Amino acid sequence: MTELLETTSSSAAQPHSARRGWLGIGIVTAGTFTVVTSEMLPVGLLTPMRDDLRISEGTAGSALTVTGLVAAISAAPLTVLLGRFDRRWVLCGLMAVLTLGNLAAALAPNFAVMTAGRVLVGLGMGGVWSLAAGLAVRLVPTKSAGTAMSVVFSGIGVASVLGVPAGTYIGALAGWRAAFFAAAGLGMLVLLAIAVALPALPPTGGVALSGVLRLVRNARMRTGLLIVAFLVTGHFAAYTYVRPVLEQVASASAAQIGSLLLVYGIAGVAGTFLAGTPSVRSPRTTLITVSAVLAAGVLLLPDWAARSSPRGSSSPSGASPTAASR
Incomplete structure (x- = not known):
């Protein structure tokens, strides 16, 4: 939200070719797909995670809770702290943090390390969410901004349809850790795509955290x-x-x-x-x-x-x- 405020507060749009702009939209969409898939992976892997790490189901479920909480708390502060840097490199850094978080989860010998990895996933996710809408507006002409934002956030639905079930299938075939390794590999691919194909996106202005707080009032x-x-x-x-x-x-x-x-x-x-x-x-x-x-x-x-x-279905009558x- 803060990134979108920053973008709309400035009339200076970055001139990019239409083809490269929509390529950038596709890459940012892949980013939203990756962060949502990473966030939701424990849903389909909860039982094997619980058994392998020797924890209760409630404790295993907190791996999802901590990620969402960290993302919600960190989104606005991260946008303010990283506001003076080129958005392309900020996204690269956030995807690197997300990738490290998934690797930590995949290699976790205990739940403490798993929690640390999930905190990193939450930080990466919160940062990506705070930037995604504003980047969609900057990458394409103004008349296509609405469509671009819809495409970027379609990554959520695609992650629900494909990402989470795919993680569950991978976990069934090769173990729950393989699903987190796959998410880490996907994060690295998106990071490379951002670095290579996304145009330079220098900051267009500043939005203080107080601007977000005013909305809450x-x-x-x-x-x-x-x-x-x-x-x-x-x-x-x-x-x-x-x-x-x-x-x-x-x-x-x-x-x-x-x-x-x-x-x-x-x-x-x-x-x-x-x-x-x-x-x-x-x-x-x-x-x-x-x-x-x-x-x-x-x-x-x-x-x-x-x-x-x-x-x-085979229970006795009356039971x-x-x-x-x-």
């Missing part, structure tokens, strides 16, 4: 932030532990869980498009609908999983599927 902004915080917290509280639930209640295999995560990602992308127009016409109704659907999904998941379990699955 707006009552409507605070309300929106609180609603998003509650929705995201509720979503991740359930999503983080979906693998143990499916394994223990529905007896699902790693491959089946990967397929279910793929279906989940496709549904998420479809929901984004379905909610687009209604959210503009009636944001309150759309938020209520989204909240209700999310709550229903979380409440119904255990019962649906129990009914889908082979053990649950609950959940009890039979124990």
Whole structure:
């Protein structure tokens, strides 16, 4: 957000060819795909991580929590601290930090090292998010800025559809550490692409942290932030532990869980498009609908999983599927 404020506060746009500009958009999109995939990897790998590191499921799930918290806290300060540097090299540095974080997670002998790696992933993710929207505006002509921003943030949906299920499949085939190694390799490829193909993007002006804080003083902004915080917290509280639930209640295999995560990602992308127009016409109704659907999904998941379990379906008459699955 701070980078976007900085970009729009200056009328000086960097002149780049259309082809190179859209190539840059593609690279930044690959960056958002990489950071979201890196963030979400533990979702599909929670059980083998827990067993290998000899920790509880709750502790393993905190590997996802710490990344999100660090990203949220660090995004604005990082933008201010790195504001006087060329954005191309800032992105290179952030992808390097992300890559190191994934390598640390892949090599972690214990949960302390895993946590340190996930902190690095959070720092890289927070920085990339704070820059991505502003870079999209600078890389293409003004008339294409909206499309460019949509493409950049489509990396989120693609990561849900492809990145997280792919990590789950890799974990099933070669172990959970291989999935983090793959994420580190992807981060390095994106870093090289940024260094080679992205044009120079010197800072166009400065935005102080106080500018962001002023936005938070707006009552409507605070309300929106609180609603998003509650929705995201509720979503991740359930999503983080979906693998143990499916394994223990529905007896699902790693491959089946990967397929279910793929279906989940496709549904998420479809929901984004379905909610687009209604959210503009009636944001309150759309938020209520989204909240209700999310709550229903979380409440119904255990019962649906129990009914889908082979053990649950063969339970004696009168016995609950959940009890039979124990």
